[in-house]
Amino acid sequence: MTTTTDIAAHAGDGQLHRSIDWRGAFWVASGVPALVLFSIGGIAGTVGTPAYLIWTASIILGLIQSFTYAEIAGLFPSKSGGASVYGATAWLRYSKFIAPLSVWCNWLAWTPVLSLGCSIAAAYILNALAPIPAFTETSPQVATWLADPANVGKTAADAITVLTGAATPAIRNWSLFHGTLGPVSFSLNAIFFIGVVLMLITFAIQHRGILGTASVQKYIGLLVIIPMLIVGVVPIITGQINWANYSPLVPLAAAYAPAPGAWNVAGWTLVLGGMFIAAWSAYAFETAICYTSEFKNPGRDTVRAIFYSGLLCLALYTLVPFTFQGVLGLNGMLATPIVDGSGVADAMARMVGGSGFITSIMVMLMILALMLSIMTAMAGSSRTLYQGSVDGWLPRYLNHANEHGAPTRAMWTDLTFNVFLLAVAAADATSFFFVLAVSNCGYIIFNFLNLNAGWIHRIDNGHIKRPWKAPTILIAVGAVLSYVNAMFMGAGAKVWNPWALWAGFIAAALIIPVFCFRHYVQDGGRFPEHMLDDLGIAQEDLKVRKAGILPYLTLIAGAAVVLAANWFFVI
Numbered sequence: 001m002t003t004t005t006d007i008a009a010h011a012g013d014g015q016l017h018r019s020i021d022w023r024g025a026f027w028v029a030s031g032v033p034a035l036v037l038f039s040i041g042g043i044a045g046t047v048g049t050p051a052y053l054i055w056t057a058s059i060i061l062g063l064i065q066s067f068t069y070a071e072i073a074g075l076f077p078s079k080s081g082g083a084s085v086y087g088a089t090a091w092l093r094y095s096k097f098i099a100p101l102s103v104w105c106n107w108l109a110w111t112p113v114l115s116l117g118c119s120i121a122a123a124y125i126l127n128a129l130a131p132i133p134a135f136t137e138t139s140p141q142v143a144t145w146l147a148d149p150a151n152v153g154k155t156a157a158d159a160i161t162v163l164t165g166a167a168t169p170a171i172r173n174w175s176l177f178h179g180t181l182g183p184v185s186f187s188l189n190a191i192f193f194i195g196v197v198l199m200l201i202t203f204a205i206q207h208r209g210i211l212g213t214a215s216v217q218k219y220i221g222l223l224v225i226i227p228m229l230i231v232g233v234v235p236i237i238t239g240q241i242n243w244a245n246y247s248p249l250v251p252l253a254a255a256y257a258p259a260p261g262a263w264n265v266a267g268w269t270l271v272l273g274g275m276f277i278a279a280w281s282a283y284a285f286e287t288a289i290c291y292t293s294e295f296k297n298p299g300r301d302t303v304r305a306i307f308y309s310g311l312l313c314l315a316l317y318t319l320v321p322f323t324f325q326g327v328l329g330l331n332g333m334l335a336t337p338i339v340d341g342s343g344v345a346d347a348m349a350r351m352v353g354g355s356g357f358i359t360s361i362m363v364m365l366m367i368l369a370l371m372l373s374i375m376t377a378m379a380g381s382s383r384t385l386y387q388g389s390v391d392g393w394l395p396r397y398l399n400h401a402n403e404h405g406a407p408t409r410a411m412w413t414d415l416t417f418n419v420f421l422l423a424v425a426a427a428d429a430t431s432f433f434f435v436l437a438v439s440n441c442g443y444i445i446f447n448f449l450n451l452n453a454g455w456i457h458r459i460d461n462g463h464i465k466r467p468w469k470a471p472t473i474l475i476a477v478g479a480v481l482s483y484v485n486a487m488f489m490g491a492g493a494k495v496w497n498p499w500a501l502w503a504g505f506i507a508a509a510l511i512i513p514v515f516c517f518r519h520y521v522q523d524g525g526r527f528p529e530h531m532l533d534d535l536g537i538a539q540e541d542l543k544v545r546k547a548g549i550l551p552y553l554t555l556i557a558g559a560a561v562v563l564a565a566n567w568f569f570v571i
Contacts, residue, residue: 232319273495299467441504490565
């Protein structure tokens with residue numbers, strides 16, 4: 001009996017099923033490239049002309065880091081949930097509380113994609129159902145308004161403002177309830193309710209299990225990826241690129257203002273803010289290894305899934321920001337519809353020489369792209385919750401899969417949490433980017449712990465067979481990049497919201513009471529034996545720490561980098 005067959009024999013109802021290969025994981029992760037559209041305008045508005053280089057640098061860093069993730073994922077063919085789960089086991093010997101932090105922060109980073117993506121997709125749907133009328137200085141309505149004796153002395157701009165306000169459908173300003181909560185607003189508006197419907201559709205698709213999800217995402221992925229490639233290539237071929245839009249290569253003097261700045265502390269702070277938020281999207285293809293326990297052949301499929309997903313992201317994260325900036329220019333990238341995402345589809349249509357019907361097609365493809373990202377996020381984040389429960393990090397309630405192998409309780413938890421986040425994301429752009437920045441703080445913490453888990457696993461768990469072993473130099477480079485990313489977070493989180501970094505720390509710390517409940521109340525202070533079996537160790541072996549004080553020094557150094565960067569880099 002082969003290893004794959006032996007592993008698969010344990011799968012059944014109530015467990016995740018081994019039903020896909022690396023191609024299935026590739027299609028489930030194919031929603032990641034669309035994440036570039038979430039913040040393409042926001043990063044341009046923060047950084048300025050270096051924006052396209054920010055995206056290129058970020059995806060290259062993500063590729064380098066992925067080799068560490070691929071190795072540690074291969075250590076655990078019976079686990080799911082991604083690099084955070086595989087990395088958590090490395091920290092287990094050194095702290096019971098650091099290990100679950102990895103799992104929690106990965107979920108904290110991935111799950112908001114549901115609410116953020118649904119808010120943008122809902123905005124597109126609302127624009128289609130109740131569009132805001134467009135008036136110009138040459139519109140007959142403007143001339144009629146100015147000719148009214150009551151409006152003597154008024155300008156065309158005044159007329160456009162008044163007419164637009166009067167003709168805007170009431171549903172766009174309607175809200176069942178709204179308010180503020182600390183640094184953010186929340187609103188139960190039309191975008192919120194449309195977004196909830198989109199979440200429920202996503203849940204219904206994923207209820208069928210990973211094989212059914214991969215089948216659906218394959219076709220949606222083709223409908224999305226191909227147009228994104230076309231948008232990335234056509235402007236270059238047709239000569240639409242204005243090379244002057246890439247200079248001067250200096251950051252902005254201030255965010256969302258087109259005036260060029262300088263490479264001083266303030267300029268570097270804005271650039272690091274761009275690198276910080278780009279990481280949330282550009283590193284995200286690691287979700288391709290969230291499905292190790294669902295691979296037919298984990299030893300082969302794991303590294304292939306993350307490698308080919310990374311190549312796809314390398315192409316799109318390089319081409320799309322480059323062409324957007326080359327065609328639109330800085331002023332175009334700073335336009336509100338690009339910053340908030342609502343006008344991205346229209347811009348894509350113009351890049352391929354279309355309007356009217358082509359624009360409608362692009363809007364539909366944009367909605368599909370967002371749905372693809374949403375499905376990718378729910379698939380990955382729900383499996384993080386599921387495996388975290390199986391391994392003793394999170395409450396037992398989450399340890400359940402239906403007859404299709406879908407972790408439905410984790411999915412319901414994801415959905416419920418994101419209904420609350422959706423109310424915040426749907427309120428305004430400030431609240432949207434606050435959610436994004438806080439979630440990325442979780443992502444950077446997860447990233448730091450797992451890049452360092454690579455070398456910790458080599459020291460403590462060198463006896464475990466590695467189906468694929470990364471070159472040692474890449475493990476070392478990945479560890480160095482963990483500190484680079486920590487610098488991005490310390491310097492850049494406050495660019496998006498002054499409270500983002502500290503809110504991120506508070507959100508991360510919430511794992512402590514959750515883990516204590518599971519570990520000490522539900523499990524009596526002992527970890528599940530099967531979790532330790534994956535490492536080939538027993539409970540008493542947890543006291544053996546071959547890496548000595550190095551992991552503790554790593555944590556201290558990481559915290560120092562974050563705090564020092566936060567102190568030094570100011571706007």
